[in-house]
Amino acid sequence: MIQIGVDLGGTKIEAAALDAGGGYVARQRTGTPDAYEAMIDVICGLVTDIEAQTGRKGSVGVGMPGSVSPSTGVIRNANTVWLNGRSFREDLGQALQRPVRVANDANCLALSEAVDGAAVGARVAFAVILGTGCGGGVVVDGRLVEGANGVGGEWGHLPLPWATAAEYPGPACWCGRQGCLETWVSGSGLRRDFHEQTGLTLTGEEIIAAARVGEPAAAAALDRYLDRLARGLAMVCDIIDPDVFVFGGGLSNVAELYDRLPSLIAPHVFSDRWKARLAPARWGDASGVRGAARLWGQSAWSAHEPA
Secondary structure, three states, X not given: OEEEEEEEOOOEEEEEEEOOOOOEEEEEEEEOOOOHHHHXXXXXXXXXXXXXXXXXXXXXXXXXXXXXXXXOOOEEOOOOHHHOOOOHHHHHHHHHOOOEEEEEXXXXXXHHHHHHOOXXXXXXXXXXXXXXOEXXXXXXXXXXXXXXXXXXXXXXXXXXXXXXXXXXXXXXXXXXXXXXXXXXXXXXXXXXXXXXXXXXXXXXXXXXXXXXXXXXXXXXXXXXXXXXXXXXXXXXXXXXXXXXXXXXXXXXXXXXXXXXXXXXXXXXXOOOOOOOEEEEOOOHHHHHHHHXXXXXXXXXXXXXXXX
């Protein structure tokens, strides 16, 4: 049997089948519809196409925004808001006529990289998605840690630590609170901060490119961004003390993260010395779909998913 993973993104849905060694057997990608029932149909179509292409039936795991509530079984906390309140796992399983495992997309990144990526061999790995939003996932000894309430790793909705007066109470977050880390260290947060300081609207790539050639406002924005990200990561160090941080999302390609963050993190960690490895995801934006496929591996078992 092959392992089929589905990565449910805001603009695209990707499906991939892996063989026992982690090699790709098939891959498919299409746009994400803007309605729940249409999304179920699209996923079923991708799985059907892959199984027809390979001539093999597969297990199905899905990485998605938000998470499954252990108490109700429905999706909550998804920024793709029409998923919230839906029995997605059960509905998709019924449509595919097989059990389906579902996990947060950052958890899938963490699992993928722990199995055969940048976090191989790590005792404690923390995966960070820095894109439109800000996600996190925890793997300990090769196993996802989702926690009793299924929110393990959700650091993006903690407040920015050691906030200055100018940073408090912080921007409004889509979750209903203010000052969440997601509003500061996501790509959207970088763009917003730069716009508020300059009145200019640039992409994250443009801000970083300008900073690298010494444009003062862009360089200051990048400095603020790295300082805030370092504070957020130091808080994670004080709770679970990862030996590796793996970065995904658009900002994971920014070299300054790996060059400058260690010296910015260390002063905030409650320790006489601190070191950890910081690395981009080996599988890049494919880590989500690979981790979703790996949800059916023995090391991925979660009490919140069906047997």
